[in-house]
Amino acid sequence: MVLRRTLRVDVERVTRVVYVVGTELSINLNRSAPPSSKFFSVKSSSAVQCSIQPPPQETRLQSPLPFKGNLVMLISMSQASQSENESKLSVRYYGEKKEVLGNAILHLTAVEISLDVDADRDGKVERNNPNKNSWKWGKDGYGAILLVNCDTEQSYWKKPDLEKDSISKVSDLKDMSPMVLRTRGPAKLPEGYKLTMHISKSDAESIRVFRSGSSGDDDNTTSGSFLFNLFVETHPLVLGSNVLSEEVPYEGGDSKWNYYVEGLRFLDRDFDGSVRIHLSLLEPATRGIPDTPIFTDTVLFTVAPWIMTPNTLKPIEVFFCKTSDNNKVLQQVQKFVAEVGCKLRICPQYINRGDRWIQDQMEFGYVDSPHHGFPVVLDSPRDRELAEFPHTELLGPDFGYVTRTPGKEEVTKLDSFGNLEVSPPVTVNGKNYPFGRIIIGVAFPTAETGRNMTQVVQDFLRAQKVQDPVALFSDWLTVGHVDEFMTFVPAPDRKGFRLLLASPDAAYKLFKGLQNDGHGGARMFEGVKDVDPQSVDEILEDEDLQLQNNYVQNCIDWNRDVLKRELGLEDADIIDVPILFTTHDKKADAYYPDMVNMIVLGKDLAIPKPFGPKVNGVCALETEVRSLLEGLGLTCMFIDDFATYHIWHGELHCGSNVRREPFKEKWWNMVM
Template sequence: MIHPRTLRVDYDKTTKVLCVVGSELNVNLNRSAPPGSKFFSVKCTSSVQYSISPLPQETSHLAPTPLNGNSLLLISMSHASHSENDSKLSVWYYGENKEVLGKALLHLTAVEISLDVDADRDGVVEKNNPNKGSWKWGCNGHGAVLLVNCDSERTYWKKPDNEQDAVSRVSDLKDMSVMVLRTRGPTKLPEGYKLTMHISQGDAESIRVFRSRSNDPVKNSLSERFFYKYFVKDYPLVLSSEVLSQEVPYIGGAAEMDFYVEGLRFPDKDFDGLISINLSLLEPISAGLPETPIFTDKVVFRVAPWIMTPNTLEPVEVFVCSTSDNYQFLKGMKNLVAKSGYKLKICHEYLNRGDRWMQDELEFGYIDSPHQRFPVVLDSPRDGKLQDFPYNELLGPDFGYVTRVAERKDVSSLDSFGNLEVSPAVTVNGKNYPLGRILIGVAFPTATKGRNMTKVVQDFLWAQKVQEPIALFSDWLLVGHIDEFMTFVPAPDRKGFRLLLASPDAAYKLFRGLQRDGHGQAKLFEGVEDEDPISVDKILADDSLQAENNYVQSCIDWNRDVLKRELGLDDEDIIDLPILFKLEGEEEDEYRAAAYYPDMVNMIVLGKNLGIPKPFGPKVNGRCALEAEMCSLMEGLGLSCTFIDDFASYHKLLGEVHCGSNVRREPFDFKWWNLEV
């Protein structure tokens, strides 16, 4: 990239000029010429290149060139100087009769300066990439990636590293993006010149820049450099919200200085994620007057988005709570996780304080860059008694934390993260979503007083850009979470997954088939403590329950149509699960639905193993008909069903297996910056 710069020169004077390799000095020859000048000629040492614009008509190379009002002298230097003022250029001015009227002499010093980042996103900071000053999405795109430094190197008295006053441990640098200042030239800059790094006030809210003292020109000994590279705990802060501009050292000869750029916040409604950092070479004018910039280099970063992980990705850890009454549930979960070969993390009652809803308190995701990747937990604004768990127990080295704080009056049940899911990768009408699409539940579009996920969370999710959200209708549910009527499971064919939907129609079809086959007296809830068994015949004879489930089915069908359209699904990609609901509420406009028996769609997916709420359905030939149907539907996909008793400890409290568990999963193989946006 050519950086043109206008240069003023005076005849009969010697002008000392600092020139940056890759820049071009433009001299208006007419403006600097003595009165009466008609011709000029140029002489220079071999290290200087020049041209004249507009090109003069052909004349003898020994003859002076005619001077006109537009004559420009374009000067450049191809390599750095070894010493100050080691290159020369002179401009001779002549009158009408070719007599000498004056001479302008330039003493030139050339330096190479570049501020460099990993603009091609391969993990290496290359030199002077021509695309380092802009961002472009896609596999052929460019622009450096910056992580929000939201983990904590400390495990005691901890807080996220981006809230620390300084770099407390050298290990924290791996979470930052390296930026390199490369210089070549004399041992020092000419008197009065200096380098400054600067950012805008807006960008200063989103980043900090540190540098390594190991590159300081005053740290000359090998032992000093080794100490500052590997053991120093306090890397100097260069730029922050309090310091928008700061002089940085120029190191003579051929040298590099490392800087470390730290992201402070994620993209959001008021922040598109793009950051610019500038390096300027300042020239002194006169004592007491400000310096002026004669060269500026710019680099651009984009802050990495927070990315959710769908059920189809490989599990790493399973999280559940232990409470005084969930022994049966916990036993089933332990067996399932052990069989599946994953880690189980139990949050004990002294930590959860009786709050068992692990899914609702947090959502696992991750952030990624070419040089570093780590999980990040998103803390829900629901703030139940589990509210301290994500921060106190998960935040740590290489485990980040982020939250969005809402006004308490704005927070509803829809802000629990059973109401936040993400699809597997999909293609919709030719558009690829290789990281899937986020799904949230909101009020029906025509509702005047419905519940919605709070705006600060929705804004955050939309701003991440790489998993474009889809709004579903979930306010018809008593709890209001989309995991009460839908989930995804892996599949060996078609799109690599199936969407599972709760379906009252499928339940009634199953029960009518039982009745037709002479099993109308088979009962639900047999053997369940404090629950009255009810026969298939009685359920089918309940016209009120049928009407309620017709309403529920219409709500689910509305979502079915949205999901088919927004995820590019066909009916063959969807499996209907036999689940009934019941409406609760005192007034008609306040009726909302809850599962009639344990909601089998509210499951945990661990690879090919599914942990499903045990439905306690009618038994036929000694086997639960609902379990048999579920197994039949899932085993065709190569999935194994394990039924977990959560009736007393979760179902009766309006939740199920998925509500009471959470899974941290491996990240996508796809790199978000390769997305075509």
């Protein structure tokens, strides 16, 4: 739609105006016509195109035409002027006998002005894209994308770059979105006219804008080629929280200025991710009266969401803590990771200070745009010995950091990120979730009291849009984490994965089968220090244990139904893993090492060793799990974590963390 501007002209006076190519000037001829006007004619320079609405029968505007009705003249020009007041237009008014009553004269200076962004999402800034002020999801969509500048370019500066108000290295520019101001026209604007760039006060909380030192600088940045680790001397801050509007250069001729837009906020409950930057041409007014905007060009940016990575994506790096008592487990984990061919990063004791639960402290994700992307760690509200690890050890160049502070909200065990998982991609009732769905644990919906994940974290997760969260009931557990009863593993068929659910029913079925086959005397926990072995017969005879597990199975089945409904799963997509639980103070813990709480590295699984009853010298629980998983092409390695993890209400997944490759799919191509 062409931008139309109403212009007033006066008889016997020259009106000088700056015209922006691509717009229309609208002149109501009745308003400027002398009394008794019956005819009019129009003459103009060849560069000026004009038309009359409604159209007269006579197309030659140079000859007197009848002055009938409420006539409007539309004026446009196709190219910029070489000099000021270069083009002319005059309207002559006539009386009844075609005598001249007066002339309205217009002198025009045409300029081209555009504020440009990468609206077609190809990594380059195109000229005057018609969709630069809008957003559309999907592969045929459009709209520029903005990254939150939450990494740091300085190894000694342990704060995200967004907390600085200047650019110190060229490498920081790649975290920002390019924006270009293009102008074409005479050597200078007519006296008093000026260009200003401006943002709203609310958007100033979310973005900053920097400008290159001189016109034409940094052309290579729009193509993704950057000179790393060189200091930038002249990239002044143009717009921010303290500067909402600033005059910008006009150099004449065919010129351009490069700008860099920095994101300061992730999407959240009070921020939908949309920000706009405006460029206005101001017309001078008389003294004491503000200048008038006669043209405004606007671009829209949408902030990239934080995206989690599921177990089905390729692992890059495994994190594990070294403590005073876990040397044997660590050795087994090192062997497992080495065999997979993955990198292992060990957090030493002087950093973790005895806190082994690195899964609970943080969750890995990433941000992405057509011009750049990088991993971002989400730091949990959990405030224990590992609290500083994500910030001090991970934040760095091209490694971002984000957290949410609960304020007055109570932080519980449900705020640890063993209670935060994400499914592989799913389709639910025809709606595609190409990045899966986030899964969190909360209190039962009808519970008057109970533990919940803090609202600020839930709000943050929901605001990211592309991985619409699913809430499960996890408060029935002592620790309260969803990773205690579920996980996902890759599979070659169906949906490309299986959901593993802990199942007391499956455990009792297995134990009853052992008893029927004459193995009721086989004992669990043999060889485990300070734990009394329990026979299959004893477990099956324990009525109180059976009642406890009936309750646990009910809780898991409730979640099973939610997961089937919210992830579009069928029973064939779910594998029941035999796990028993015990309850204390109305909360449940795994009776033996919880095998669903595993480390998943592609097709290789590190599973807590369950110390189940042995049949012919082989653990029956391990045999059952192998039979369930190895047919999917998965490899199972059982690791003894009993003394250093299980007895402290956690397992291998709780004590590890995995950074994975991002999705190849682009989030902006998702159909919402």
